[in-house]
Amino acid sequence: MKKTLILYFSRTGNNKFIAEKLSQTLESDIEAIKPKIKSFLLLIFSSLFKLGIGIKPLTYDVKNYERIILLSPIWMGKLLSPIRGIIKKYGDEIKEIVFITVCGSGIEDKDGKFGYETVFKEIKNILPSKEIKCFEISTTLLTKIGNPQTYSLPLVSEKDFTGAFKSRFDEIVETLKN
Numbered sequence: 001m002k003k004t005l006i007l008y009f010s011r012t013g014n015n016k017f018i019a020e021k022l023s024q025t026l027e028s029d030i031e032a033i034k035p036k037i038k039s040f041l042l043l044i045f046s047s048l049f050k051l052g053i054g055i056k057p058l059t060y061d062v063k064n065y066e067r068i069i070l071l072s073p074i075w076m077g078k079l080l081s082p083i084r085g086i087i088k089k090y091g092d093e094i095k096e097i098v099f100i101t102v103c104g105s106g107i108e109d110k111d112g113k114f115g116y117e118t119v120f121k122e123i124k125n126i127l128p129s130k131e132i133k134c135f136e137i138s139t140t141l142l143t144k145i146g147n148p149q150t151y152s153l154p155l156v157s158e159k160d161f162t163g164a165f166k167s168r169f170d171e172i173v174e175t176l177k178n
């Protein structure tokens, strides 16, 4: 299997949960992305206005890996500024980049203002020279969600890692194994 480093940002734990599952499955190294600013509002603001914010130095050297998998939530229909920063900073030296988001939008609103496809387009525009594979695991797939129209911010835990949500994870893993 490709030598992989997983880098994730997670505020409420969903992307961390999936990053850790993925790391166990792919037997990869894993590290949390730590933005230099901690304020939630400043992170939203910098993401909305595409402002660069620094991240604390990584323990692992991205150059030592064949593939980097980035995981992060989507906020306000935008890519988070720390992820933008990593793609801009290391994009040229990383052989293969994959982006995965555990997000609130589902298939019905994927192309809308807050949808994941809108963010995938944003990612591809940062580094048009490189093919960045993007995948979503929507929390609307969790069985406990009643109304997929609202971003009710469900939190994923071990007992929810089942059904359609788990199947989507397995699908992505299959793609990444090839």
Ligand SMILES: Cc1cc2nc3c(=O)[nH]c(=O)nc-3n(C[C@H](O)[C@H](O)[C@H](O)COP(=O)(O)O)c2cc1C
Pocket: 009, 010, 011, 012, 013, 014, 015, 016, 044, 072, 073, 074, 075, 076, 077, 078, 102, 103, 104, 105, 106, 113, 114, 115, 116, 139, 151, 153, 154
């Ligand atoms: C301020 C805020 C804005 C959000 N906006 C979106 C959005 O535009 N599209 C979307 O798909 N999900 C959106 N979400 C849902 C998160 O992406 C989702 O809850 C994610 O799983 C949280 O990841 P985390 O637990 O790793 O932090 C938003 C969540 C927050 C807190």
